[in-house]
Amino acid sequence: MRAAIYNGPGDITVEEVPRPTIDAPTDAIVRVTHTAICGSDLWFYRGESDREAGSRVGHEPMGIVEEVGEAVTSVEPGDRVFAPFLISCGYCEFCRKGLHTSCVNGDSWGGENGGCQGEYIRATHADGTLVRVPDRHADDEDTLRSVLPLTDVLATGHHAAVSAGVGEGDTCIVVGDGAVGLCGVLAARRLGAERIVAMGHHEDRLSVAEQFGATETVAARGEEAVERATELTYGGANHVLECVGAASAMDTAIEVCRPGGTVGYVGVPHGVDEDGLDVFGLFRGNRTLRGGVAPVRAYAEELLADVLQGTLDPAPIFTKTVDLDGVPEGYRAMDERNAIKVLVTL
């Protein structure tokens, strides 16, 4: 089968690789039909985080179940399914409490399970991981395009909003205008936020934020941006969604958070080791830092219901579509910020 491979910074190619097989009774093989390129993929693409050369990439899978192990009960061949960016068992302490990202039996895509930017993947713990798209929606391309972000960015933006404690009538600030930040805006609106201030650097993305429910946008940078957002919220918001992960964005989020407020953060921390985190800014104002790697699986059913009924639609984040051969071009477009997020159809 063919799959995208990371060879080194800036170098992704599509190669012939071994197809994963059913090794355990809880495995399922999924033929990938849709996947995406993630903002977090850019960290290794830009050489800013380590990744083994020759490794398989992609962690946002949707497809058709091809084959299942004998213990799998929740899906069968032919089913349209999607899955979170991590594999989870569904029955351990952490899965039961909705923290699937801390699953004690957890596994990941890549390696022998196959990267999701490839033709086939193996879901170990298929029952705990795969989510069925109901048959009546299973072949509707428009719907599938709206469902795919449930594999990562929509649920991650939702986790930021939930972690920040966004509720009815609240004012919140969303730091970051990438796909996760835009999904954070969608999620905050869905949770009832009355005012949503979106902070970013790109006018085109901030206009998507407005389409998604942002009531105000701040396109400035640095101190000017902090001042503007603080002014708009009369001293900072009680609920701030940090949707980038870079140290500078974390610090911005802390700065625009009102004393006693909460920063919900979901961006993979990046540069925080070197640049530090403004712990004293948190401490002084009793600002809570809550969040982490999004337990996407926990939110799947709830968000899927809204997507299928048409009241939640993240599809506008996909501003470019490529096929498997176009994956290297997709990375380039993301890297050069010519696309918010790239959809890959196989």
Added chain:
Amino acid sequence: MRAAIYNGPGDITVEEVPRPTIDAPTDAIVRVTHTAICGSDLWFYRGESDREAGSRVGHEPMGIVEEVGEAVTSVEPGDRVFAPFLISCGYCEFCRKGLHTSCVNGDSWGGENGGCQGEYIRATHADGTLVRVPDRHADDEDTLRSVLPLTDVLATGHHAAVSAGVGEGDTCIVVGDGAVGLCGVLAARRLGAERIVAMGHHEDRLSVAEQFGATETVAARGEEAVERATELTYGGANHVLECVGAASAMDTAIEVCRPGGTVGYVGVPHGVDEDGLDVFGLFRGNRTLRGGVAPVRAYAEELLADVLQGTLDPAPIFTKTVDLDGVPEGYRAMDERNAIKVLVTL
């Protein structure tokens, strides 16, 4: 009047200084009768944080109201009062929501208000800051010894427990066996914790922790301590009280926190800028970091009631008592860890 003065690292003297006066109608002058030396005073005493030479020290006041401005209504001359380590107005947005440490009209001890390790202090915003000890308890030395920790450490330990989300039947870990950590144990027990694991380095302090309600203690250091606490809690506690502030203690707190759990932190962050904070440890396990500088004033009435009825008694943290002239010796005893906390009676 006479007051303790910081001259430089390791150098505290008692000097003649100007007595504070009523400058505004909301001021009160308090004759200090009891105060204390705080673990956080050791940071400047040891030269580990900056402080101006010649500055007045002490931030844990109890005494008798000497004089009040004409707008003061809640106390009158002769009243026994205590006050938090910060001055707050009592009526701004943040005071109203119980976050007195973010008071927009806030002020601090020291400078012309006088340090609390001195004969007289000025409480600007007396109505918002001073807490009356009911007359029937106002002259009972044993009771006053138990009330004094409400100025800082008892309420700070309580803030750690509240921030960590400790409730009925919970298992929690307390990092630190200083006065705040010990008060954290007391507070956790008061909030209904069923298992309290106290981590520290001093057998004598850990025995006070047991007296205060710790069900287990861990006296080991470094990785061994983390392993032991993790083992005792079958994988970490959902509620961790960080009561030190040093970077290493913050990291320990994160390490012994169960995925999805909360670290309630109240120690003034120290060394976190240089050594960094394990943000990725928080992120990976969706561990919440909540807390900050304790809004002691918010907890005063609630905790005072328990202290006065005798069900909450932090007095054993005072293992040494000095008079005003003995303050320099008190700092030495704290610095050399010959005293958990020093009571100063004037």
